[in-house]
Amino acid sequence: MSSTRHQDTKELPSYEEALQEHERPPPYTPPLTGSIMASITRLSRDDPDPIYEDLNNVVDSTDFADVDHYNYDVLSNAVRDVSLDTDGSSKGIVTMVNLDQYAKPGKHTYTAIGLEGSANKLGVGIIRHNLGPLSQENRAQVLSNVRDTYITPPGEGFLPRDTARHHRNWVVRLIKRSMEEAGVSREELDCICFTKGPGMGAPLQSVVIAARALSQLWDLPLIGVNHCIGHIEMGREITGADNPVVLYVSGGNTQVIAYSNQRYRIFGETLDIAIGNCLDRFARTLKIPNYPSPGYNIEQLAKKGSNYIELPYTVKGMDLSMSGILAYIDQLANDLFKGNTSNKVIFNQETKEAQITVEDLCFSLQETLFAMLVEITERAMAHVNTNQVLIVGGVGCNERLQKMMEDMVLDRKGSIYATDERFCIDNGIMIAHAGLLEFRMGKRFELKDTVCTQKFRTDEVLVSWRD
Amino acid sequence: MSDHLVELAKSHLTNIPVSLISQGAESLIFTTTTHPYMETSDEGQQYIVKFRPPKKYRHPQLDAQLTKRRTLAEARLLQRLYGADGISVPSIIAVDARNGILWLEYIGQQIENGVSSLKNYLWLEDSKADYESLLRAVGDMIARLHQMGIVHGDLTTSNVMLQKHGSQWAPCLIDFGLGFTSDLVEDKAVDLYVLERAILSTHPVHSDNYNSWLMEGYKKGYGKDQGKFKQVMKRYEDVRMRGRKRSMLG
Amino acid sequence: MPPSAVYKTNGLQHEFTTDVPRDELTTEGKTTGPSEFVMSKGATDRDKPSEAKDSAMGLLRCQVTRLQDDINEFLTRRMQQEASNKGDGSSKEQEAEELEKQLLDGADED
Amino acid sequence: MTAKRQKMSFSCILDIGVPFETEKQATIAKRTLEQDPILKPDDLVVRYEVNTSSLDMHFEAISDRVLRVAVSSVLESLKTVIEVIDEFE
């Protein structure tokens, strides 16, 4: 059983560090301890701050720039495959579809740039495919993958207008950085991929503007990509999961997906709010920092909690509901802060002392929400008869969720696949990868078809590149 | 399928030769030809043993709570539904709640692609099959369930088993672990929505037909009480709208 | 010729030019910073636009920024005037504000 | 005094001219900007034209507020286009 995650994960800031970081006045200086996440989120920073320069050097030497063709051998650590004795489920992607019918004569590779900005992360990545079907032996190459995150003060969510401003003001610098890191010239590119949706309207629009201008300037076709499909295809490519049930968990989405008949079909999903949204909103109630991400800080607090408090548990078949849980735990937190000693769950009725901490609340929230996620995933696995699970989306980085999923999958003798921060959290490379698959199947977008859409269901996309 | 869970089940089932037929999300389903207390006269008669193992991934407190709650909820609902007019569910043979075990009447038989669940039967795409009347019958039965104030909680085509009544297939509802009693229109509407979504994802090619047949049966199942039916329908449309309108941010 | 604009309404006309020396121009607009809301919550602006290159397009970017500021300020003054003339926060005004919020922050597409 | 809401006229008009170096640049800007719908057609009309190397934009709105929001939004995007051209042409 190899369940090692990417080493850098361990160096993420602790909750206290994150807190200190946020209280520090401007100008922005990332924490010294921060490495992979801090560096990804701030890779584009051309701030002359020496600390930041150091950080870039660290990243450059270990992760990105010194490996010209950054391929997945480096990444095999990031894959969690809990049962190696499985039925060859990690054979990789074997496809009968001809992905090369539009290949340019004499050219042996395809290269795409991807632009993502559907929420508060702006990402640009460049990917390369060789001719032929993708497989363990013929894997996609990540040439660069840079990201910058819009961060708000503790207790606040992000407004679309400010997020859009962030994207607009960074997008050109990120594209430039991405091209430089990849060492790719514009002549090598085959297409420009962008997120068409789903997501927040203004941020999506701010990014597609750059994509359209670039496409005309370089005379390259545009490919609009469904954000969720980007997550799924990148997850499959990175981990080698062949035909998994996909748990897609992020700030805006909570879905259990499985492939059939050229569509990624949604078997289960939230009936109200998304998991990431639920965690973010609770983080706001607690007024904990949004850096590096609210969910990450809840995870750190939860690690220190131990008292389990019973919360509502609402699973409806393969669907689930979270708004009731959020309302309930918000109330508990508010009673705790206000010292409402009549609350018997929080306060010992004899001593009037709090018997529950903020850490316990985070712990209980995670235990309850994740148990629900694992349960609906398992139900979908039983329903479609598969024993592979792939976790994608920002919340997929959560180690507790991954561990719980692993425990479930072990009981089914199956395999779990997850990626680390670079691919779990919204990024440009997944848009490049999924877009390139569409490109190889001959798909092209006219300018008039590049208007972004806030609502774009996963099952609307015809998955032409799979059998 | 996990061996240690099977061993655990067997440790609670001394002298009962069981064979695992499926591993659902929360239970292992075994069949056996040994009745827990009756002498079996009929050779080949089978019984279902449903075992809810502890879930390692869940916090022990939550796990104990859910396992107990669901074993009992299922048993109680089956007790209420068994013998009710126009409803078919398996009968209870024995309950070992402390070990999470339910003994149930065996429902269904083998068909070309596995057990005779509605899911497998629809997957056969049998041109001679009368899917329409079958799905109407399922809708009708769900309506009766709802009129009794019972919500299934996990309506899928896997959870409808088919039994031969003469030459006709008749539906039988199973797996009430997520079921509960409720007379709220909302709960019934969500129950239907969950089914609609399951049809959509599991039987995408014919989902429109299947869903409309189900709904016709559901309407008919309300008999004279069309007012109640309309209330559920109205809320069902709301629930669907919520589904479509739901924020779909990345 | 730098970028320019002409505003017209009910007989009134106003012209905007951006014929300003290069060193008075910047890519950082006065009216295009972070929202007041987020600043009031203690945000710091880490997301200023990149500085303009010393190129024709760099200059154009600065000029458009200036033009945008001028137009925004001019129209804002007119809106304030109109509001004070009317003397009440009429429902039409609220409706308009709602409209503005919709454009900036998005709304349901259905 | 009628309860019926009066159809408002497009009384607020703004014309903007942005000179690029080449017609190609102006065309890229036009084609990039004109795809996205801005507000409802009842509230606003926008037209883009390229005249030699100049991008000419014409806005008609029912109020100053609508005009301001629309113009500022288009100019925000325009700045991105210019930056892209500046950096990658």
Add this chain to the structure above:
Amino acid sequence: MSIKTVLPQFPQFTVHLFKFKNVTNSKEIKQNLIKGDKRYDFSFINAQTVLSEEQLLSAVYRALLDHTQDKIRTKTIHSEVIFSLSPTQNIMDALRRFGIQDDSTDLIVIKIVDSNSQEEFDLSVVEGEEVDITDEDLKSSAILKTIKKNYKLKSEDLTVLSHQIVAAIQLRGL
């Protein structure tokens, strides 16, 4: 005539079931039971309240399960069998409804013994006529009205009714 059976999950116990008609000493049996006379260590069940063998064995199963899990509510396994016939948690009520009455003439007698020791027992304490214990025989002495009242059931179909009774027995108190 009688039934001797071992439930597969509880091989350590052997279960004997007998049925008597025209019993004349029910009052005496009941008095000795109350006194705790060891010779009367049986389950004496009012046969009017029993519809099927399934009902009886289901109660035996329930009693043995609770016994082996250390969860019995009454003093002996034999009184527990009678309690197990009941759909409610009230022990006195269960004994009154399902146990022997002064005027009982149709009796079902159950004896559970250790399979290894095969202890002897003496049924001569019952003065009556032993009969077969098939479902047919059980039905002949059953009073449906009483049974339906005891279990609060309405079904006319006796197979369904019997299954419903089993469910009530299995779910008591859960």
